[in-house]
Amino acid sequence: MNWLTNYVRPKLQALVRPKEVPENLWRKCPACGHMIFHRDLEKALNVCQHCGHHLRLSVGKRLEMLFDDGKFQRIELPKTADDPLKFKDQKRYTDRLKEARAKTGEQDAVVVAHGKMGGIGIVVAAFNFDFQGGSMGVAVGEGIVTAAELAVLQDAPLIVIPASGGARMQEGILSLMQMARTTVAVERVKEKGLPYIVLLTDPTTGGVSASFAMLGDIAIAEPAAVIGFAGARVIETTIREKLPEGFQRAEYLLDKGMVDMVVPRAELRATLVRLLSLLRNRGPAGDLLTLPLDTPDAFPEDSARL
Amino acid sequence: MHVLDFEKPIAELEGKIEELRHLAGGDVNIADEVGRLQAKVDKLLRSTYAKLTPWQKTQVARHPERPHALDYIRALIEDFTPLAGDRCFGEDRAIVGGLGRFRGSTVMVIGNEKGSDTESRLKHNFGMAKPEGYRKARRLMEMAGRFGVPVLTLVDTAGAYPGVDAEARGQAEAIARSIEACLDIRVPLISVVIGEGGSGGAIALAAGNAVLMLEHAIYSVISPEGCASILWRSGEAAKDAAEALRLTAQDLHKLGVIDQVVPEPLGGAHRNPDLTFKTLSLAIDSALRDLAGVEGGVLRARRREKFLQMGRTGPV
Ligand SMILES: [Zn+2]
Numbered sequence: 303m304n305w306l307t308n309y310v311r312p313k314l315q316a317l318v319r320p321k322e323v324p325e326n327l328w329r330k331c332p333a334c335g336h337m338i339f340h341r342d343l344e345k346a347l348n349v350c351q352h353c354g355h356h357l358r359l360s361v362g363k364r365l366e367m368l369f370d371d372g373k374f375q376r377i378e379l380p381k382t383a384d385d386p387l388k389f390k391d392q393k394r395y396t397d398r399l400k401e402a403r404a405k406t407g408e409q410d411a412v413v414v415a416h417g418k419m420g421g422i423g424i425v426v427a428a429f430n431f432d433f434q435g436g437s438m439g440v441a442v443g444e445g446i447v448t449a450a451e452l453a454v455l456q457d458a459p460l461i462v463i464p465a466s467g468g469a470r471m472q473e474g475i476l477s478l479m480q481m482a483r484t485t486v487a488v489e490r491v492k493e494k495g496l497p498y499i500v501l502l503t504d505p506t507t508g509g510v511s512a513s514f515a516m517l518g519d520i521a522i523a524e525p526a527a528v529i530g531f532a533g534a535r536v537i538e539t540t541i542r543e544k545l546p547e548g549f550q551r552a553e554y555l556l557d558k559g560m561v562d563m564v565v566p567r568a569e570l571r572a573t574l575v576r577l578l579s580l581l582r583n584r585g586p587a588g589d590l591l592t593l594p595l596d597t598p599d600a601f602p603e604d605s606a607r608l
Numbered sequence: 609m610h611v612l613d614f615e616k617p618i619a620e621l622e623g624k625i626e627e628l629r630h631l632a633g634g635d636v637n638i639a640d641e642v643g644r645l646q647a648k649v650d651k652l653l654r655s656t657y658a659k660l661t662p663w664q665k666t667q668v669a670r671h672p673e674r675p676h677a678l679d680y681i682r683a684l685i686e687d688f689t690p691l692a693g694d695r696c697f698g699e700d701r702a703i704v705g706g707l708g709r710f711r712g713s714t715v716m717v718i719g720n721e722k723g724s725d726t727e728s729r730l731k732h733n734f735g736m737a738k739p740e741g742y743r744k745a746r747r748l749m750e751m752a753g754r755f756g757v758p759v760l761t762l763v764d765t766a767g768a769y770p771g772v773d774a775e776a777r778g779q780a781e782a783i784a785r786s787i788e789a790c791l792d793i794r795v796p797l798i799s800v801v802i803g804e805g806g807s808g809g810a811i812a813l814a815a816g817n818a819v820l821m822l823e824h825a826i827y828s829v830i831s832p833e834g835c836a837s838i839l840w841r842s843g844e845a846a847k848d849a850a851e852a853l854r855l856t857a858q859d860l861h862k863l864g865v866i867d868q869v870v871p872e873p874l875g876g877a878h879r880n881p882d883l884t885f886k887t888l889s890l891a892i893d894s895a896l897r898d899l900a901g902v903e904g905g906v907l908r909a910r911r912r913e914k915f916l917q918m919g920r921t922g923p924v
Contacts, residue, residue, distance in 0.1 A: 382919065386863075387854050391839035440919035447916065469807075469829045471839060474853045475865050478829040479918035481808060482815040485787050486912045509829070511780035512768075512808040513787060531780040531808065532770030536834075543772045550775060560778045 331355055347567045356524050356567055358504060361413045361430045364463060368426065368571055374417035379409070379448050382440045387474050395472040398434065406433045411466070412445030416452060420575030422582050424461055425453040429503075429510075431465040438510050439470030443480030446514055450487035459497040459578055460488065464515045468508015481513035488514045497581045499574065502529050502552065502561065520577060521561040522570070523552035529561070609878070612667045614656065618875075621649045653875040660824065662850035662859075666832055668824040669803045670766075673878040675885070676735075677704055677719030677762040680802060683885035684892070685710055685717055691748060693740075697777060700741030702733040702769070703813075705748045710760065711893055716752035718745050718813060719762030722803070735804075736769035739782035742812050746782075746789040753793035756904070758896060761790075761799045761813040766831065768809035783812045790815035791912055794904025798895045800888065801825045801857070801866070802877075817911045818895040819865070821857040822888070823872040827865075828855035865918065868895070 328337045333355035343350075347367055348357040359367070366372035389395040403409065411433035416425045427449035429436040436442075446462065453460040469477040491498050500518030504527035512531050523529060530550035537543055548554045552564045565573050611619040625645045632638040660668065668674070681688050685708035692699040705718040722735035745761075752759045768779055790797060790813065799816030805827030814827075821827060830838075835853060836845035854860070857869045870891045873880035899907060 386919070387852070389852050391845075391848070391852060443919055447920075471830055471835055471853075473919075474829055475827060475855065475860055475863065476919045478807065478811055479865060479915065481784075481811050482787055482791060482915040483918045485784065485815075486791055486916045489788065489791065489912075507780075509808055512783035512812075514784070516778075516781040516784040517788060529780075530775050531768060531783065532775060537770045537772060537775070541771050545772060549772065554776075558776050558778065560781060 329357075332357070349567050354525070354566070356504070356526060358431060358465070359567070360432070361408075361428045364428055365413070365415050365426065367567075368461075368574065369415070369417040369419060370421065374415040374426070377414040377416065377448060377452060379412075379414060379441070379445050382444050385472070386440065386476055387472070389472040389474065391472075398472065402433045406430055408433055410439070410441035410445070411436045412442045414445050414449045414452070416456065416458065419461075419571075420579055422575075422578045423456055423458045424578065425449050425456065425458050426461045426463065428463040429465040431505075434470060436464070436466030436510075437468060437470035437477075438466060438480050438484075439473035439477045440480065442466075442470070443483045446480075446484040447487040450491045453491050453496055454494050457494070457496065459499065459582065460491045461499045461501060461574065462488070462514060462518070463501045463503055464506040464510050465503045466506060466508070466510040466515075468510055478509065481509050484514040485517065488517055492517075492519065497578065499577065501570070501574075502555075503527050505529070507531065507533060507550075516560075522573065523555060523561045523564050524570075525552055525564055525566055527552045529555050610672050612664070612671065614660075614664050614667075618649060618652050618656065621645055621652065625649070650874065653879075657824075657875055661847075662826070662853070662856050663832065663847040665824050665856050666804075666826050666846075666850050668876045668878075669826045671876065671878045672724070674803055675877055675881045676724060677721045677764055677802065679724075679881060680762055680885065680888065681708070681717055681719065683882075684889050685715070688717070692744070694743035694747060696740065696743055698740045700733070700738050700744060701731055702735055702737040702765070703741035703745055704732075705744060707757070710896075711889070713896075714755075714757050716748055716757050716759045717762065718748055718759065719802075720765035720809070720813070722764060733769060735765045736767060737765065737809060737812075738769050738771070738774040739777040739779050742768075742779075742782035742786040745813055746786045749786075749789040749793050749797075753795050753904075756795055758796040758798065758899070759793065759816075760892065761797070761816065763799060763801045763805050763810050763814050763827075764803035765806045765809045766804055767806035768812070783808045786812040787815055791915065792908065794908045796896060796899040796902075796907055797911065798892055798899075800870070800892065801827045802888075806831060815911070815915055817899055817907060817914075818867045820868045820870050820888075820891055820895065821860060821866045822870050822877060822884070823857055824876050825857055826850075826855040827857070827860055828853050 327340050331350040334353035336352040348359045365374050385395045411430050414427045488498050498518050499520045500515055502523040506515050506529045528550050555561045556564050628638050688708035690706040704721045720735045721732045723729035723732040797816040799814040799819045801821040832846040832850035833843050835849040837843050860866045861869050873883040877884040
């Protein structure tokens with residue numbers, strides 16, 4: 303299993319990241335328009351200190367923020383075929399892939415890592431929205447499958463963090479099949495009694511939302527993240543319906559009963575650590591409770607009543 | 609009959625035959641001429657349908673007179689007893705389902721129904737299901753699993769309904785759970801793409817042990833029009849998108865995504881529905897026989913393994 307041994311320290315990644323150019327020293331908040339100094343923004347995990355708007359967070363930063371001491375090991379993913387359909391629109395898909403790889407320094411749109419969270423060993427699969435809008439093709443499917451297999455192998459909870467517009471159109475039907483494929487993968491984790499937690503970030507839509515992303519034991523969403531199946535523009539143009547205020551935002555989904563909680567970025571790690579601990583370190587009473595359920599005639603008085 | 613653009617030369621010849629018959633009345637002397645024209649029609653149909661482009665297939669798959677799920681149910685299923693509702697919110701007629709007998713044995717049939725005239729199209733919401741439709745499908749699949757009854761799904765939808773109410777009730781979750789149910793049940797699941805297999809709304813019913821596809825059906829991650837408007841920034845490019853997406857039954861079979869292509873009568877299912885029903889009945893019967901006697905857990909494991917490998921095997 304060579305993909306288990308190969309890893310990159312986050313610190314190393316920081317070194318190879320391009321230097322910030324002066325005009326990037328200030329960033330305009332897309333929600334309130336305030337200019338934010340880059341150090342302040344970084345310190346606040348890309349949350350605007352003026353209005354609380356959650357700007358997108360890079361995968362590297364995301365993983366650093368979640369793992370204990372920011373330390374994790376990246377898993378090298380099995381290679382998949384590039385461009386299985388030989389797809390060409392106005393551009394060749396292979397060229398689009400080349401560009402995305404050059405831009406992000408990543409092979410595809412998902413990163414798998416393992417490490418500890420609150421002292422508990424976990425596996426994380428996180429999407430990179432900068433890579434083709436985080437769209438799911440075969441390579442992303444492979445990432446989710448690998449993460450799920452690793453979780454089972456390590457007897458570790460699985461946390462998936464989607465940030466994806468949906469299917470990778472250029473992989474056609476094979477991208478659609480990843481919906482079924484990833485569903486099987488996360489079901490296997492759940493069947494092992496391992497927690498499967500999904501952290502829905504902006505955006506989680508289309509084929510990604512309609513498969514593994516909506517199957518978590520626990521669904522956590524970041525504030526104002528867009529989460530849904532059909533794109534808002536599609537709904538407006540094809541059905542000509544007026545969209546309600548806050549439509550498909552995290553808070554809307556909470557209100558509709560589709561997620562368990564909306565958690566600000568600053569509280570995410572603590573929330574996850576607490577949940578993992580509740581599910582993994584159940585204590586004597588918690589452990590006892592699960593035992594009799596597997597045993598036949600565990601409740602003789604009940605069967606007598608029947 | 610509704611005439612597709614590329615069928616116009618055929619329709620013209622057929623029109624001539626009609627005209628000739630009408631003019632001649634009982635006159636037998638036209639038999640030769642009619643026979644000659646009919647031979648020409650057949651030849652033209654054969655050559656046209658032998659090399660339909662992906663875009664033309666898209667038109668055939670959506671042909672308004674193409675048999676829909678309820679037509680297949682009427683033809684293939686005896687004692688069909690529709691079952692309704694998701695037990696949470698409502699009854700979605702975009703997905704029909706129920707118990708019945710296929711060749712004597714009980715099956716659970718679930719299908720997308722598009723409707724065949726204005727009234728029924730509205731009733732069935734043009735085959736575009738809402739969460740309650742997928743939740744009903746899941747309920748019926750689970751019920752079939754409990755009774756050890758094989759499931760037959762008939763896929764024919766442009767996609768899940770893109771609407772505010774559908775989103776509010778959790779369209780994504782409903783589709784995900786329906787896929788999950790397909791992959792979880794311990795009974796044979798045979799899926800047939802009979803017309804249009806549109807995106808998530810289709811895979812929600814199509815993760816079967818055997819996935820069959822009619823010869824001129826299509827199955828795709830996105831409609832050619834949708835793909836064209838996003839990648840080409842013009843709906844006009846739908847033809848190019850249809851080519852690029854590899855959405856025909858023949859291409860999908862080569863890609864290993866479907867298991868079998870079921871031949872259609874000359875000129876498509878809409879020209880001879882009865883023959884289509886017969887051919888499909890044989891194909892379903894044979895697919896069910898292949899799975900007969902296989903233990904439920906094994907059926908489930910095989911189905912899951914099959915989908916777990918999708919794309920892993922690399923390009924064709
Ligand atoms: Zn702001």
